[in-house]
Amino acid sequence: MTPDIILLLFAAGIAGGVINALAGGATLLTFPAMLAAGLPPVTANASNAVAIVPGHLLAVLADRRKVLPLDAKLWLSVLVCLAGGVIGALLLLALPERLFVLPVPALIGIATLLFLFSPRVAAWAEARRGDAEPSRGLGLSVLGLSAIYGGFFGAGLGVILTAVLSIADPNDIRRVKALKNLLATAVSMAAILIFITQGAVHWPETLVMLTGALAGGYLGGYLVRVLPAVIVRWFVILTGAVMTVVYAVKYWS
Numbered sequence: 001m002t003p004d005i006i007l008l009l010f011a012a013g014i015a016g017g018v019i020n021a022l023a024g025g026a027t028l029l030t031f032p033a034m035l036a037a038g039l040p041p042v043t044a045n046a047s048n049a050v051a052i053v054p055g056h057l058l059a060v061l062a063d064r065r066k067v068l069p070l071d072a073k074l075w076l077s078v079l080v081c082l083a084g085g086v087i088g089a090l091l092l093l094a095l096p097e098r099l100f101v102l103p104v105p106a107l108i109g110i111a112t113l114l115f116l117f118s119p120r121v122a123a124w125a126e127a128r129r130g131d132a133e134p135s136r137g138l139g140l141s142v143l144g145l146s147a148i149y150g151g152f153f154g155a156g157l158g159v160i161l162t163a164v165l166s167i168a169d170p171n172d173i174r175r176v177k178a179l180k181n182l183l184a185t186a187v188s189m190a191a192i193l194i195f196i197t198q199g200a201v202h203w204p205e206t207l208v209m210l211t212g213a214l215a216g217g218y219l220g221g222y223l224v225r226v227l228p229a230v231i232v233r234w235f236v237i238l239t240g241a242v243m244t245v246v247y248a249v250k251y252w253s
Contacts, residue, residue: 005037006208013209016052017216018223022232025115026052027155028108028240030209032247037205041101042092046195047202049154051209053188054217074179080140081147081183085190088151093198105248111155112240115233118159139164143183150187151194157184 001009012033016026030052034044092100142164150157161180195201 001037001204001208005205008033009037009205009208010212013051013212013214014216014219015212016209017213017218018220019216019232019236020052020213021217021220022223025111025155025233025236025240026213028111028115028236028243030213031108031155032239032243033209034205035247039202039205040097041104042095042097043200043202045092045100045153046089046192046200047206048209049188049195050192050201051206052213053185053192054210054214076140077143077179077183078186080144081150081186082190084144084147085151085187086194088148088153088187089191089194090151091148092152093194093200101251105244105251107153107155108240108247109244111153112237112244114156114159115240116237118162147183147187150184151191154188154191157187 012030016030019029020026027048031044031048034048034051035041037044039047143161146157146160146164149160158180161183162176165176165179165183192201
């Protein structure tokens with residue numbers, strides 16, 4: 001790696017750590033940084049997943065009391081997410097590189113839209129308090145599909161999980177967010193285990209970004225008290241929109 005690439009990845013890691021601490025959506029910045037470093041898209045996706053996974057884990061530890069109790073219902077959800085993460089990761093690695101390249105602009109664009117409308121998801125969840133709970137089987141099926149998406153790409157997974165969990169548990173939005181972090185961690189850990197064992201991770205770039213992400217997460221814990229989250233949100237949205245256009249031109253033109 002050249003010094004400028006090291007700086008790019010480290011800076012993207014710091015920015016991603018701060019963004020996850022303040023608003024979420026780091027993948028919209030860190031995944032394009034991996035691509036800019038010259039990694040093939042599948043390798044960039046796998047390496048990015050490893051580099052930013054501590055963010056979800058730290059969020060779980062910070063609000064672990066709200067996740068309890070660890071009952072059979074919760075364990076079943078975790079198992080579904082672990083299985084979905086594995087399936088999504090295996091699907092990613094099974095696809096020829098050219099077939100993953102084609103949907104990359106669309107995936108970034110969809111994730112950006114999900115992030116843009118995430119406040120409406122939260123408002124919708126709040127409005128649903130007291131509504132009848134849907135069938136457990138349907139909820140697990142939708143959760144499993146969400147986990148497969150998370151193992152395959154991952155950007156916007158938090159927004160998707162928030163919506164899914166709000167359907168099943170509409171009466172406690174803080175618990176929904178805590179469960180979202182736990183289940184996103186399960187998806188991510190399952191996926192990166194597959195990526196690592198299959199040799200899909202390019203470690204030099206990953207470790208540089210991971211170091212930056214850890215520093216950024218720590219910095220974000222301070223900035224969350226002084227920096228308006230709305231500024232970070234719009235920075236992420238604008239970055240995602242620009243990256244969608246850039247990669248649409250690159251892969252679709």
